[in-house]
Amino acid sequence: MTADASAAPRRAGRPLEMVLSRTRITAAALALITTEGYGGFTMSSLARTLKVAPSALYNHVSSKQEVLQWLEDHVMTMVDVSGFGSEPWDDAMRRWAWSYRDVFARHSPLVPLVAVLPVTGAPETLKMYETVAVGLAGAGVPVETIIPAIVAVESFIFGSALDANAPADIFDTGELADSSPTFTAAVLGQDRSTGERPADVAFQFGLEALLAAVPATRPGPDA
Amino acid sequence: MTADASAAPRRAGRPLEMVLSRTRITAAALALITTEGYGGFTMSSLARTLKVAPSALYNHVSSKQEVLQWLEDHVMTMVDVSGFGSEPWDDAMRRWAWSYRDVFARHSPLVPLVAVLPVTGAPETLKMYETVAVGLAGAGVPVETIIPAIVAVESFIFGSALDANAPADIFDTGELADSSPTFTAAVLGQDRSTGERPADVAFQFGLEALLAAVPATRPGPDA
DNA sequence: ACCTGAACACCGTTCAAGT
DNA sequence: ACCTGAACACCGTTCAAGT
Numbered sequence: 001m002t003a004d005a006s007a008a009p010r011r012a013g014r015p016l017e018m019v020l021s022r023t024r025i026t027a028a029a030l031a032l033i034t035t036e037g038y039g040g041f042t043m044s045s046l047a048r049t050l051k052v053a054p055s056a057l058y059n060h061v062s063s064k065q066e067v068l069q070w071l072e073d074h075v076m077t078m079v080d081v082s083g084f085g086s087e088p089w090d091d092a093m094r095r096w097a098w099s100y101r102d103v104f105a106r107h108s109p110l111v112p113l114v115a116v117l118p119v120t121g122a123p124e125t126l127k128m129y130e131t132v133a134v135g136l137a138g139a140g141v142p143v144e145t146i147i148p149a150i151v152a153v154e155s156f157i158f159g160s161a162l163d164a165n166a167p168a169d170i171f172d173t174g175e176l177a178d179s180s181p182t183f184t185a186a187v188l189g190q191d192r193s194t195g196e197r198p199a200d201v202a203f204q205f206g207l208e209a210l211l212a213a214v215p216a217t218r219p220g221p222d223a
Numbered sequence: 224m225t226a227d228a229s230a231a232p233r234r235a236g237r238p239l240e241m242v243l244s245r246t247r248i249t250a251a252a253l254a255l256i257t258t259e260g261y262g263g264f265t266m267s268s269l270a271r272t273l274k275v276a277p278s279a280l281y282n283h284v285s286s287k288q289e290v291l292q293w294l295e296d297h298v299m300t301m302v303d304v305s306g307f308g309s310e311p312w313d314d315a316m317r318r319w320a321w322s323y324r325d326v327f328a329r330h331s332p333l334v335p336l337v338a339v340l341p342v343t344g345a346p347e348t349l350k351m352y353e354t355v356a357v358g359l360a361g362a363g364v365p366v367e368t369i370i371p372a373i374v375a376v377e378s379f380i381f382g383s384a385l386d387a388n389a390p391a392d393i394f395d396t397g398e399l400a401d402s403s404p405t406f407t408a409a410v411l412g413q414d415r416s417t418g419e420r421p422a423d424v425a426f427q428f429g430l431e432a433l434l435a436a437v438p439a440t441r442p443g444p445d446a
Numbered sequence: 447a448c449c450t451g452a453a454c455a456c457c458g459t460t461c462a463a464g465t
Numbered sequence: 466a467c468c469t470g471a472a473c474a475c476c477g478t479t480c481a482a483g484t
Binding site for chain 1 (some may be wrong): 396413422
Binding site (some may be wrong): 279 | 447448449450451452
């Protein structure tokens with residue numbers, strides 16, 4: 001209950017900023033993944049970044065899985081919720097959903113982890129949910145619809161984040177074109193005139209469909 | 224170009240059904256995963272099931288990743304596309320989407336793999352796409368809309384398959400309830416009277432939203 | 447053509463020993 | 466309280482040697 005409960009004891013010869021902590025481990029993990037990718041992220045490489053033996057990490061973290069959960073919660077911080085409270089609810093949702101998808105497209109290995117991450121250990125994630133829930137409630141969406149709406153949009157976002165990493169030729173049927181004429185025609189018949197990436201066209205389509213189904217009764221705080 | 228191009232040479236002392244092949248490796252992998260789960264699936268355990276040394280597998284497969292791709296394609300076989308051609312297009316889509324989600328909820332570690340799996344190496348997956356594309360085209364959906372519609376619904380399905388594995392208490396805010404009053408109220412305000420699982424309620428909501436946005440002009444073959 | 451057995455280069459994690 | 470270094474029990478994959 002002191003004013004600064006998180007202050008670490010300072011010792012001569014080991015400067016304060018060198019003490020391991022959730023914050024510092026998470027920051028190091030993010031930096032490592034940004035430069036080396038998830039393939040280069042191991043407990044060893046993380047320890048090397050922090051100039052510490054790998055075993056030292058286990059004084060602060062119970063597993064690699066936990067580091068990834070910390071990272072996941074930190075990454076949520078990068079999702080843009082600024083529209084809620086300043087834009088009509090649907091524009092706020094669009095801003096949120098697109099940035100959410102983009103963030104996790106860059107961190108797709110974290111996507112399967114979300115299913116196992118309880119909000120209790122993820123305060124930033126909970127903060128985001130609260131902002132979105134306030135936005136929807138303010139738009140007149142009935143209480144019992146808020147969670148299904150959030151979960152549905154979020155599931156769509158996670159699936160779309162994975163899809164955003166698909167190679168451009170994923171649907172090229174090649175020599176199997178003859179056995180799948182209708183699908184092949186659909187692939188070739190896509191509208192390429194706008195120059196948008198196919199993953200973005202699909203995301204736009206699905207997002208608008210989901211937003212149209214949200215039973216809001218008011219346009220939002222400022223509209 | 225012979226009648227049976229896939230026949231393996233028969234030798235005395237080594238019965239035909241013991242020869243390794245994509246079919247037999249895939250079947251063994253599925254059996255192993257069904258009994259032991261994905262955590263117990265290693266190249267070693269797979270080799271043990273097939274009564275062979277681990278290194279022997281590499282005469283037939285280039286990596287564990289490839290085994291998983293074979294498995295993924297085989298698993299697509301379990302998705303129910305029987306509605307297409309016999310039901311109104313939207314009922315066929317509902318049957319397909321629910322079974323697709325259920326199958327991959329049981330095989331969620333395969334979900335992130337889909338993004339990297341080109342249809343060229345996945346004939347069963349392509350067969351499924353063809354069936355769905357024929358169904359949508361038959362319902363009068365314009366060619367250029369077919370792929371975005373399929374990709375959007377599929378992304379929603381994959382995200383929902385991950386969500387279906389979430390623990391029931393994932394949204395319990397615990398001691399953080401005070402800092403997230405609106406979200407906590409929404410969690411507590413969910414409609415539990417129907418007895419449906421929250422993941423199913425959200426899936427139903429999102430699926431109906433997406434189907435409502437598909438620009439079909441005809442009800443389907445038999446309606 | 448396809449198998450075995452040994453080996454390689456890693457993993458994440460534990461633990462006794464230090465300070 | 467928190468670090469180091471050695472060790473453990475695995476991984477997926479390669480490769481020489483066999484038949």
